[in-house]
Amino acid sequence: MVDPSGAPVSPPAASEYQIGVSRPPLAVDDLPEPEEVFRVRRLGPVQIVRFVIGPSLIALGISIGSGEWLLGPQAVGTFGFVGVGWVITVSALLQTFYNVEVSRYVMATGEVPIVGFGRVPPGAKVWIPFSLLVLYFAFIFGGWAAGAGQGLFALIAGRPNNSGELEYVRLLGIGLLLVVFVITVLARKISRALELANWVLVGAVILVLLVVTIAIVPGSVWWDGIRGLVTPAAPPEGITATQLGGLAGFTALASGLNWYVMNHYRDKGYGMGYRVGFISGLRGAGSKVKPVGVTFPDDAANAGRWKRWYRLLLTDLWGVFFVGAMVGMLLPTVLMSHVVATSGQRPSSSNVPTFTATQLGAEYGQWMFSVMLAVGVLILFSTQLGIFEALVRNFTDASHASSPRLRRLIEGDPRRFYFPFMLVVLAVIAGAMHLALPTDLVQTSANMSNLGALIFPFALMYLNSRLPKAARPRTWHYLILVLNFLFFGFFFVNFVYELVTGGALVRF
Template structure:
């Protein structure tokens, strides 16, 4: 990418951050280096950020919390919460990505333009992301799956330490993947292409072979059947399920920065995080936007259609399939065993039941699916915590930029090693699924805050990029739906929940 020469023409947006430089939007063909964007080019080059988000989403919500709740309480009264959550989160993702595509700034940097300014919102947002996800429940759960693969049995009460060691080794593997990359986002995309396709195809085959048609129907119809939550389930459990159904409710913005690194819209002008093997690339500390003229209005519509295709065609469809396939498999396992999963055994419950019914082969296949699912989440979340902190630090501190000589990698990789050590300690402190439920409800806290920050920013974008009025209504619905579950979580934590079933 050629160095950017800032124009005298700038665009003011918000407070406490430099005005945006103004340049023409690039064409998709220019960014992806193709003659035209047809179906093949769409799949090969344009689709990508949604896969990283989908790889994260299929883990904690779809493999752990969804099957746990459905396995204990059934589909009716639970399924519609999954559907509403997936719809609201996909709309929210599009609005977060709108800002990235229009300005080349990742959300954690954009929040610094909202009053009172970067000195409050940037560190607060980094803290919230770290606080929500550093618990490492996704890593600990993956370690349980690896233990079962190695030993051919589920870890017992006396085997707690070895799964944690495997979890730490998987964190090291994440570091290795990013270190070996030329372009970190591209490495994550390719890894998730392999894992997500393998997961969905593998689960589909297992479900077709094992799950009766009536359970398929119960699962699909449960997604669209409005009903009161089942007796005995808590609003805190439902809040965790809602928060992690598609991704991370109000904190989904932490993944949307990949649209910058993919080169969507003005992201192509802003730069990207290179890997250790990649050549050093310029990463702008402040964003770039486009003029409101006929040429750029047409280009914006093209980029926005690509964004909608990536989010609705890949992320939403994949998230719904990713929830349906594991939950109907869990329902079949509960039917076979006559037992229900618990927080302690849900990562390996299905594989253990299928081993007794169908033999070791299906046991290992189910375990492998579980490990891939949880590792894809581990890969995305661990890298995202490092990425958000790096982007925020690089954009906010001229002193840091001077110290690292303008090369974000000199901050990115050391911080990743520090985070690896911290998570390795924390995963010894609680059951994996309990840690995941904590993270999910912290994600719902984000829904009380960031929809309003997003409305402020997007309303000030160049006119062609601004949302329609009904987009703001949907952002308010995100606030109401996920925010209720967080408030209930706090009420439950300090005393009595707001509602009981």
Template sequence: MANDVNGPTVSENPTEYPLGVSRPPLGMADLPEPEEVFKVRRLGPRQIIQFVIGPSLIALGISIGSGEWLLGPSAVGEFGFVGVGWVITISALLQTFYNVECSRYVMATGEVPIVGFGRVPPGWKLWVPFSLIAFYFAFIFGGWAAGAGQGLFALITGRLHEEDEIEWVRLLAIGLLLVVFAITALARKVSRALELANWVMLSVLLGVLVVICLALVPWSLWWEGVRGLVTPAAPPPGITATQLGGLAGFTALASGLNWYAMNHYRDKGYGMGYRVGYLSGLRGEKTEIRSVGVTFPDTAVNRSRWKRWYKLLMIDLWLVFFGGAMIGMLLPTILMSHVVQTSGQTPTTANVPTFTAEHLGAQYGVGMFYLMLVVGVLVLFSTQLGIFEALVRNFTDSMHAVSPRLRRRIEGDPRRFYYPYMLVLIVVIGAALHLALPTELVQISANMSNFGALMFPFVLIYLNSRLPRPARPRPWHYVILVLNVGFFGFFFVNFAYEFIVGEALVQF
């Protein structure tokens, strides 16, 4: 078996496929048929909705609680749509392309991204710890749990919290993290439990937002919101690149760190993920996850099957994730704009999580106050659900892959590490909640996500260019990945300068 400039070539009957450095060669097996994976006779529209769509819902649940509920409405409430909306659209487009490339690797090898990164020179001893540090530094602060805690406090007491009651908000946030533990522990299959939870939460909150926006928001604001999303314009005066960077970073997930949510394509059984295994819950049967991925030989059968899997991936990411993210951004932002106009006030970093509920409640009664609080808690909890589980999952997956000693200790059952580590992480995040206000924590996380865009697109270019030929991207896909570096990297540089110097490098 030899290597060429375009990636490994394989013998007529290969048993392994070398890819990159410092990790064992991938195993070889045929791609499964989608019907085999999802246990159906045929895949029509109903079966796709029922069985195939899923990983994008988890990613969408994360997305809607950060950029869509906090940073987008905050920016639009203060500066308006024009000059802000185009950043949302460009970010969503670039990130969805980036998600495709992350998922391509998972689907072609069954390895989750953080494990695959260990194949990039100089090897896993650099890339696995570095990827974990970048991911954890962006998401360990628990800003979404803190924001959900604000809304939950108001639901319980019927009023917003006072400054001296912030500790109660943090305790409620920690309680919500324990709810995440319960959801995963009671599951038979963790990814499926997250999918179902997000089906329920997203259906409720988007349904409520559609009804409220149709009933309350004038059509002129609907048009202004749509026009802002598609009209290139200079950023509004007074906004900084750091503020725009937070919006860009958390529109449609987490810019350069989106890879952390793509593990679910393995657990869902997309492509070669079906050959590798999945993480089961405590109620499920013990399932082993292979420490090394599996890819497929370049045959006519596998080429045909790859095309089918790729089409299913496009449906999941472009129709559900991209479409949902754009709708999820439009509805809260036009509602926030309406509230700003009718109340004569603008949101602050301190009150964004409850701003809409407070002012709509003042205008339309206590029922509206509680309804919007429920929506806000569901939005932010869905995000913290996905992020918190991903913090545990990515650490578990990476340690399981690179540490034979850990695999011996847990006797092939990743749950024996996953759940104890989740409890440890609850304690760590509980301490991190005390560092700043919820929206400030989310802004830090968003700009640190932009940091990941400086290098991870290049890592994906290295990996995906070496996949079996049917799975490799087309040349223009590499161009899109480089555009991710330029777009999100610009915002991170501004954030880093402002963080170090104390003033904005670029202000419009």
């Protein structure tokens, strides 16, 4: 194109950008500068810690929980580090790469994953209900909530519960769900309230565990733990692929289902999330969330801003989430290994939430018992906080984006659906908690998380390959997603085989 004087003129920027099928096209707008989003003049290291880091902390609060406090210590306490530790490391690496790819889509479009999946053929009427079904089947059983109740019971009673007191444990778990409800109700911005809560919870947990573990665990055990994380070895004799699958699935976060907590990058304002909105608490101003995302034009200015946002995303996920997940797994497992060696006893499914506290209390006194129980309660409550809220958030986001009728009914304010639905989910979880022991429920949830790795990496490949050019992944990113499929998918196939036949597909 040329103007009347003969000078070249750039064609007008497109006002819409279509990705996939069945969902409306994305609006087009410029990426904001990070300084605009976080309201700072300059974004240095201090400002990054204060304002940018956050979504990874919510994910980390969930991560340092069912896997790191229950399944990891149980596996190491029973079978040792060798042949188990490498599963932890590979899982954490693959999941962090996966998180980057999920968050890439959120940051480039402002659409959360549950909504974005609706753009993948055959479309939203299949993918959105299916994604919600897989998510809820993995987490609705409430093992994470029952585990927190088990630790709180022991902290109150001064001893672990016996088999006749499981109902009290469950009631305490339900009470902690009500605490989560109160936290979200009182928040101005729900994501920010979760971030601040996890700064306190995760920080306190890692600090106390670090002090206790350094004080009582010999250096040789530390070395065994670190070496186990990086030494490839055959799984130990006697461990089942289902146990390893649970460990792999809930190390770091939830393998193929990690997308369920990446919504917070939209609410934090990362990239185009800033143009879409966030879910506020009842005390907030009531920000409206756009039902369809927004992306950016392919030009040099936006490509430069994308690189800045992508670096911030990598800092958040690799610098906080990955490092925190590895430290969060190392400390409890090293401590458990020492406790098993000194006590001569091994944890079981029924006592693993309180095993470490009980054994250390017997050796060092009631104060140590109380300290370690408090740590366990904080760990499992941070998991409870993140999962419970995410179950409600994903259903709310999916319903709000999919139903014009619902948007009219709630007048575009997701809070009017979010809080009543949270009470419904609370009641369902309260009933589901009665189905099995807490750790057994967590084991099932972890293996169901691996189902997501058979499906969602390919949905991400489809979506991310259609983003504006500056935001598209490189070839090796797709290969990492295939590795997620192979690694976690193997464990899910084994889980189903064992569930159906009663025998393991692979024996060690």
